Amino acid sequence: MTALGDLLPLLPTGTRLLVGPRAGLSAGPGAGTEPGSGVGSATVRGVRGVVGAPDEVGRSLRDGDDVVVLLSPVTRADARFDVLLRRASAAGVSTLVVDDGLELGPGTVSLAERLGVTVLATPDPWATSVRLHELIGTGMAPAARAALAASRVALDAGPELDDLFARIDRELGHPVRFLDASGLALRGGAVDDAARAVLVRRAGTSDVLTAEGASETLVAIPVGTGIGPRAWLAVGLPAPIAAEQQVVASALRVAAVAVGHRLLLTRLDDERDARYRMAMLDELRAADGAPAPQLVQRTIAAGWRLDAWHVGARVVARQGVDLVALRQQVDAAVRAEGLDAVVVEQADGWVLWVSEPDEPGREAVADTAGRLRRAQNALRSTVETNVGVGSLQAGPAGLVRTLGEAGDAARLAASRPESGHFVHVDRLGLAQLLLAWTQTDTFLPASRQLLAPLERGGGALLATLAAYLDAESSIAETAAVLGVHRNTVADRIARVERVLGVDLSDPETRLALHLATRARAGEGD
Numbered sequence: 001m002t003a004l005g006d007l008l009p010l011l012p013t014g015t016r017l018l019v020g021p022r023a024g025l026s027a028g029p030g031a032g033t034e035p036g037s038g039v040g041s042a043t044v045r046g047v048r049g050v051v052g053a054p055d056e057v058g059r060s061l062r063d064g065d066d067v068v069v070l071l072s073p074v075t076r077a078d079a080r081f082d083v084l085l086r087r088a089s090a091a092g093v094s095t096l097v098v099d100d101g102l103e104l105g106p107g108t109v110s111l112a113e114r115l116g117v118t119v120l121a122t123p124d125p126w127a128t129s130v131r132l133h134e135l136i137g138t139g140m141a142p143a144a145r146a147a148l149a150a151s152r153v154a155l156d157a158g159p160e161l162d163d164l165f166a167r168i169d170r171e172l173g174h175p176v177r178f179l180d181a182s183g184l185a186l187r188g189g190a191v192d193d194a195a196r197a198v199l200v201r202r203a204g205t206s207d208v209l210t211a212e213g214a215s216e217t218l219v220a221i222p223v224g225t226g227i228g229p230r231a232w233l234a235v236g237l238p239a240p241i242a243a244e245q246q247v248v249a250s251a252l253r254v255a256a257v258a259v260g261h262r263l264l265l266t267r268l269d270d271e272r273d274a275r276y277r278m279a280m281l282d283e284l285r286a287a288d289g290a291p292a293p294q295l296v297q298r299t300i301a302a303g304w305r306l307d308a309w310h311v312g313a314r315v316v317a318r319q320g321v322d323l324v325a326l327r328q329q330v331d332a333a334v335r336a337e338g339l340d341a342v343v344v345e346q347a348d349g350w351v352l353w354v355s356e357p358d359e360p361g362r363e364a365v366a367d368t369a370g371r372l373r374r375a376q377n378a379l380r381s382t383v384e385t386n387v388g389v390g391s392l393q394a395g396p397a398g399l400v401r402t403l404g405e406a407g408d409a410a411r412l413a414a415s416r417p418e419s420g421h422f423v424h425v426d427r428l429g430l431a432q433l434l435l436a437w438t439q440t441d442t443f444l445p446a447s448r449q450l451l452a453p454l455e456r457g458g459g460a461l462l463a464t465l466a467a468y469l470d471a472e473s474s475i476a477e478t479a480a481v482l483g484v485h486r487n488t489v490a491d492r493i494a495r496v497e498r499v500l501g502v503d504l505s506d507p508e509t510r511l512a513l514h515l516a517t518r519a520r521a522g523e524g525d
Contacts, residue, residue, distance in 0.1 A: 020118030154258035289397025312402035
């Protein structure tokens with residue numbers, strides 16, 4: 001025997017309860033929650049569809065029919081319908097299924113309740129009759145029908161997961177959730193903590209998983225992709241009705257195969273695109289600021305703007321993660337801060353850069369760095385990172401340079417928990433910056449850039465600064481080494497401070513400039 005409350009959610013959409021006991025009733029897709037209650041206590045053994053007017057139906061009722069479906073429309077609840085209710089009750093009929101156009105008056109409702117006859121209204125009595133026969137028979141027909149419908153949806157849907165999910169939603173009448181291995185909702189509503197704990201504990205299972213929570217029963221099917229941790233397809237049901245869980249699970253099994261197939265194809269495309277981006281960036285670095293026309297064309301096709309002003313960033317993952325899969329999250333976190341950035345995978349994280357056609361001011365660059373820092377904070381729930389941000393640079397060579405600076409800054413950020421593992425080179429003191437770069441490929445370019453203003457006019461200012469720092473800031477000793485007057489040395493040192501915008505009385509500044517001049521001297525050897 002089957003409880004009618006278990007069957008009601010599986011009947012055609014729009015089926016509603018007009019009158020009957022309400023306890024245990026679960027409103028399924030389109031099912032009404034109108035008067036009456038306790039349908040769950042009614043049991044169904046046999047179904048008969050009867051064609052004819054109410055008085056003809058009443059004469060043909062016989063014992064043993066728990067449910068009678070009136071296939072001919074009955075549009076009036078008159079005295080003949082009341083007679084039908086009495087004869088149905090006398091014959092042991094528990095439920096009448098009528099056309100959706102029938103409305104019962106209060107007297108008829110009162111009579112049906114007194115006689116204990118449930119009345120259901122449905123927009124399609126014939127389909128309801130067939131469905132009830134299936135449900136009462138083997139019990140597997142609805143599940144098989146759901147699996148067939150899901151397979152048809154999977155074949156008809158496009159390659160995008162959103163299209164597949166939307167179609168499955170419509171077919172099941174419930175929103176489908178896409179969850180990661182930990183139960184975090186990637187699509188659809190969140191899962192409560194108790195259900196998430198069950199998902200994590202059963203992560204290796206291939207069975208249907210059901211978890212009852214405070215507000216719903218979660219039916220979940222694992223999605224195997226063959227490329228990483230499994231995910232889940234899940235549907236939350238408002239009540240633990242076994243028949244409905246069976247139907248939903250059957251459809252989700254088929255949908256899970258389709259989702260896994262699309263995930264695998266998407267992953268292959270993502271990995272191919274990642275290799276292409278990485279190779280193109282490597283070629284750009286090797287071009288030493290003068291990329292070939294073919295490379296420029298490829299970067300334009302990829303949406304990269306080389307002839308612009310760039311601020312680069314390096315994002316290093318502090319634990320092992322799927323870099324290809326997380327690229328979209330990195331990109332989304334940056335775009336959420338209003339930055340239109342290019343993101344390229346690397347061996348241990350990502351590089352990204354923001355390009356502007358016109359030179360931004362110092363405040364705009366600082367604002368960009370602040371947005372990148374907020375993006376790093378937003379990513380913390382997914383991956384912990386060290387982030388370095390380079391200085392503003394122009395052109396193809398500038399792009400390579402700012403990314404190199406960002407990489408050096410990211411290495412420095414790894415040892416700076418007090419800064420949130422975030423370093424922007426423009427905010428470092430000269431000594432910190434040069435000391436961080438002494439073991440990197442960008443140290444010499446940084447030194448050249450720092451001292452370039454002193455090389456104009458024959459390089460007298462640069463030579464004087466180098467001698468002055470070697471002489472431990474002694475003007476007299478510097479004058480003796482260079483063979484010039486002390487006033488000449490003092491004048492030149494004052495000009496160095498003005499040109500570079502530094503204060504040579506600061507020990508860190510002297511150390512930074514001393515490192516730079518020594519590096520430039522060694523470069524000339």
